[in-house]
Amino acid sequence: MSQPSTDPVDALAELGRIRLDQTSLDDMLGQVARLANRSIPGAEQVSVTLLRGRVGRTLVFTDEVARDLDEWQYEHGHGPCLDASAAGSPISVPDMGAEQRWPDWAAHARTAGVGSSLSIGLPIQSAVVGALNVYGGPAHAFDRDAIATAEGFARYAAVALANAHLYDSATTLAEHMQEAMRNRAVIEQAKGIIMGERHCTPEEAFGLLSKLSQDTNRKLRDVAAALVANAVETGR
Template sequence: MNLEASPPLAETLGVLETAALLRELTAGLIAVDDFDQALSGLVRITRDALVGVRWCGFTALRAGEPAGVAASDATLSGLDDLRYGADTPAMDAIRRREMVGAEDLGAEPRWSGWTPRARELGVRGVISAPVDIDDQVIGAVTLYAGESDVLTPGHQLTAMLLAEHAGLLLAAVRDRERRAVLAGERDAALLGEGVIGQAVGVIMTQRGCPAQDALDVLRTAASSLSIPLREVAERLVSTVSRPRDN
C-alpha cells in the first residue's frame, strides 16, 4: 500500500474506537437474517464510527449468483460494483487476498479506469480489505476518505480487524438466512399437508389470522401439551368435525 509508515500517533485510530466499532457491528447484525440488509448495516455503521472515513462500501461475490454491493452513500455505489471489472481496489483485494489501498489517489497509477471516476466523486484515499464469509461468498470492505493523507496505519489495522469480524458476522447472517428459508419451506409443506392444513384452516377461521400465525398457534399448543403437532391438529379437526347434540 502507498501509505505512510509512521504518521504521528494522534493520527492513528485508537484501540477503543476500533473496539466500539466492532461492538456496534455485532449489536447491529446479531439478529439480522437477510444478507443484503446486513451489508447495508455494516457499511453505514462503519462510515459513522470511523474518524477520517467519509464513505464505506462492500463488494460480495457469490457463487452462482450476481455480485452483491452495498454503499453507505448512494452516489458512490457504482465504485463497488463490477462495471470496472477486476481493476478496482475491492477486486484487487479479493483477487490478491490481501489489503490494498492508497492514501492519495491523485498520485495513484493503479486502477486506471476506476481512479478517475472515484476522484470525480470526491474520493481522495482508499483502503480495501478482503473478507472471507463462507465457501460460497467472499468479498471486500472498502473505506473511502474525502481528503488525501488522512488514512493511516491505524485505519489499516482497523480495516484488517473489521474484515475479520465482518466475515464472522456475515457468515452467521448467511446461516440464519438459510435456516429461515428452510423453515419457510417446511412450513409451506406443513400447510399443504392433510390434517395440519385443515387445522390451520380452522384456526384461521376462528381467529381471522393468516396461515403462518395459525400454524404458530398450533405449534404453541403442541409445545404446551408436549404432544406432536400432527396429534394436536387431529384433535382440533376431530373436535370441530364432531356432530353437536341438539
C-alpha cells in the first residue's frame, strides 16, 4: 500500500484555510481531489462525482483513469460511485477480481490497472449529492486505517463542498437580484417618461410599455431601455 505524501491532519487544515469568497466551486473541488489523493493511504487516483437525480458528472479528477472509470458508470447507469452518491454512504470494492455487484465495471477497472476502490458519499444538499472516489492499483490497497482516513476526510470535504455550493448559489442569486433591480429601475424611468408625455397614470404607462413589448416581440426591459436612451439623446 502506497504511503500518503501529506498527513491527513495537515490536509484537513489546508482545506480549512480555503476562503470561499476567493475560490470558485471548480477550484474547491480540485483542491479536495488533490488533498485526498495525497492524504489517503493507497490512493493512486481520485475523482469527485456530482449527481443530480441519476445524472452524474465527474467535475474533477487527478488522472484520466479515474474519469474513465466514473464515466463508464454514468453511461451504464450503475456502479459504486453512483450508489455511494445516492445513499450518502461509503462503498468499498476491495478486490476487482472478486467483485460480484458490478462485475462488468470491475473487469473494466482491472483492464485500466485498478484493483480496488473506495467511493465515499458526499451529501451536499437535497438536490445535489456526490461521492469522493478513490482508486488503488493493487487489490486490497485500502486497509481499515485507510478507509477510516478516507471517511473522515470525506466528511470534512462534504461540509466544504456544501458551503462552496451554497456560496456559489448565493452569488448567482445576488447577481440575478441585482439584474432584476436594474431592470425595474429602467422600467420605472420609462414609465415616468410616458407619464410626462401623455399625462397618464403609472398603470396606463406600464400598459403602453407592455403593449409595445408584445407588438415588437422584444423584452419589456429592452423596450424600456430604448425609450430611456431615446429620451436622453433627444434631451441633449
